[in-house]
Amino acid sequence: MKEKIYKGIFAVLAFASLAFLMGIVIVLFKEALPIFQKVKIGEFIFGRYWYPTYSPAEFGILPLIMASVWVTFGAVLVCVPLGVGSALYLHELAGDKQRAIIKPLIEILASIPSVVYGFFGMVILTPFLQDLFHLPTGLCALNASLVLGLMAVPTVCSLADDALNYVPKSFREASFAVGANRWQTLTQVIIPAAGSGISTAIILGMSRAIGETMTVLMVSGGAAVIPHTFLEPVRPMTAAIAAEMGEAPMGGLHYHALFAIALILFLITFVFNIVAEMISRRFRIKLGLSG
């Protein structure tokens, strides 16, 4: 009897969160779709001009998409070497003592609120980049990439570290037993065996970078123009939504357009996560762990 009640409670909770999720998706679709009655999907996604408040308004989000792409790509260039590198260091070279210090430190990076990262970017990186590259403003794609990349390091590092730890010790022993040295063992056995796990880490790191809002709003510069270099101010999708939602009249086209951007963002991260899940499942199967 008691057990039944518990079961019931947990079932309700589980379904409630599922229902919330569905609710969010439905609202997203419902609020996004009206824009496509006025603007064709193709024009929306590939339109080069984002002038939502002009009359006549233009709703082309290519500049926003490209901004997200540039910033995310840049962030990957920062977080992959740092995150994977530190995971490899932790796994291969650090002794127990170093590991006990470094691992929590990296995890602390994950607990810093994003607004603090944004602040760091504004106050420290902005003048630095401005001077270094003689820019009119240091708020630019590069700035956002650096900060986002740094923010994603803990995610990538701890997932890559997990992937390396998943590699059974017996592979390492087998490799040493045929006379391989540490470097050969690492590059030819451990990393390939952990490879798809590491890719999962990278994809989830990317997904974190592309969805991050507060920091990019603070440091990306905000110009809704298709960027040609990392040194231009940009307006990624998340920043556009956060910055414009307050001033877009509810129920207007601009309002619906912002929902459509959110929808696209949602779909992108959704795909990222599915791909990551698929890769990590294949990884577990490949290593002979449970599927």
Place this chain on the structure above:
Amino acid sequence: MDSKVKIKAEGVNFFYARSQALKDINLDIYENQVTAIIGPSGCGKSTFIRLLNRMNELLPHTNITGRISLDGRDIFEDSVDAVQIRKRVGMVFQKPNPFPKSIFENISYGIKVNGIKDKTFIEEKVEASLKKAALWQEVRDRLSDSALKLSGGQQQRLCIARCLAVESEVILFDEPCASLDPISTAKIEELITELKKDYTIVIVTHNMQQAARVSDYTAFFLMGELIEFGRTQDIFTAPKDKRTEDYITGRFG
């Protein structure tokens, strides 16, 4: 007439972080002979053979005293490289541990890490090793399949082939049949007898019959000590120590 001593352990003590796992081991391993190491679980059999290819050093906080020599040369000398020792002293583990690579790559890996790049040489070597390990007939048509698709017994023979490809002089087997069915076990025992011509073999086993069947010499370990060592025939028919007798007649362990 005893053959040449290939490996000699003299006064070997081994310590894990907290406990002493081996106490004053003195043991000769003869060339081109099969030496079986028997004893109850936890008596230090694995610890001992993992010293012979310097595998234990991969574990932190361990310590060894005493001397182990291979062809008369101390393998723990500063000038000796552990990697070189492991090339000469191969190992087959309790649980088959092929790499998550193809059958071919599993064997070629050991050859390649030893600096050989010649493709035809590698191909020939892979084939020869698989033949020696009595696996060639079963896998010749699917060398590029994942090694993890093989059965447990096949995987273990693959691990033996991987070892043979490196052309080591000694092969250490740590309970190689522990996870295998009787047919696979018989194949591996046959193989060990075959390999004795070219290699010096040390096999840890839980299985008394197996020790009696395959080995020329037997060492009985108990709680980290070597209790008795001698020709297998003598150990099994006329053990000198009461504890050895109790163990082989199944009165404990």
